[in-house]
Amino acid sequence: MPIVSPRPPKLHRILERDGLAIDYCAGQGADLVISFSSIGHDPSRLPAPEFVASATGHRAQGTPRPALFVMDHHRRWGNAPEFSTSLRDAFAYAQTQGPVRHVTAMGLSMGAYCALIATQILPVQAVLAFGPQSSLQQAATGCARWRDWIAPLKDPRWPVAPQPPATCHTVLAHGLEDDLVQARGFGLHSSCDHLLFPTQSHASLVPHLKARGCLAGLVTALIAGDRRRLLRILQAAGGLRRKTEDIAPPAA
Numbered sequence: 001m002p003i004v005s006p007r008p009p010k011l012h013r014i015l016e017r018d019g020l021a022i023d024y025c026a027g028q029g030a031d032l033v034i035s036f037s038s039i040g041h042d043p044s045r046l047p048a049p050e051f052v053a054s055a056t057g058h059r060a061q062g063t064p065r066p067a068l069f070v071m072d073h074h075r076r077w078g079n080a081p082e083f084s085t086s087l088r089d090a091f092a093y094a095q096t097q098g099p100v101r102h103v104t105a106m107g108l109s110m111g112a113y114c115a116l117i118a119t120q121i122l123p124v125q126a127v128l129a130f131g132p133q134s135s136l137q138q139a140a141t142g143c144a145r146w147r148d149w150i151a152p153l154k155d156p157r158w159p160v161a162p163q164p165p166a167t168c169h170t171v172l173a174h175g176l177e178d179d180l181v182q183a184r185g186f187g188l189h190s191s192c193d194h195l196l197f198p199t200q201s202h203a204s205l206v207p208h209l210k211a212r213g214c215l216a217g218l219v220t221a222l223i224a225g226d227r228r229r230l231l232r233i234l235q236a237a238g239g240l241r242r243k244t245e246d247i248a249p250p251a252a
Contacts, residue, residue, distance in 0.1 A: 009058045011069060012024060017082050019080065030101035033067045034055075034106070035049065037050045037069070046071050070086075077150065078117035078157075104127070106127065107132075109133070112130050117158050128218060131206075170191060171195070171222065171234075175200030176200070177198075193230070197240070200238070
């Protein structure tokens with residue numbers, strides 16, 4: 001008998017507000033994942049939902065878990081005036097669809113920055129942030145694509161990536177080939193695991209983890225609170241756990 005892959009989960013738009021768009025995936029269980037999109041590749045279009053398979057877990061579980069997907073046409077790094085209200089409204093909608101016991105936020109680059117901001121707005125218990133910028137100023141000086149989007153932001157609400165509360169398990173991952181400055185901008189704290197990948201770049205890190213089949217396992221481990229498994233997955237993929245404030249550049 002041929003193996004039939006499960007159909008992709010269905011997303012439907014629950015909110016559109018001044019360039020922000022939020023999609024919802026109905027699912028089973030009380031574990032909600034919120035995925036924030038990066039800037040994407042086509043500046044003229046709304047970024048696509050990201051991490052759909054790993055956020056919903058549909059390939060591993062057969063049936064999806066509930067998930068929200070947050071996108072911003074104007075790429076404002078969580079600084080849209082309506083960002084907080086929109087997140088709360090979307091979260092309230094998810095709660096009308098079923099009980100929410102555990103909330104995980106995740107994202108890549110700008111999406112990771114937004115995921116960290118979400119911990120200041122919603123009761124997020126875990127964050128998976130791939131290549132987040134540590135501050136908008138540093139981001140604008142380091143990448144022309146980022147600078148073009150960040151320059152119009154005047155008096156941003158979140159000029160620096162916030163530190164999640166101690167009750168939130170935070171996982172940061174940076175590729176050191178070109179993300180060393182951003183990685184150094186984050187401090188260490190007891191509820192944070194910071195993984196550094198010396199042979200990966202900002203752009204290659206997530207494709208590298210995806211190719212190794214790591215993403216679904218990382219989300220599942222975060223939801224389960226299985227820190228040992230999470231670290232094992234990331235270290236097996238080449239990640240080095242940061243243990244000091246100083247981060248050495250990768251060996252030449």
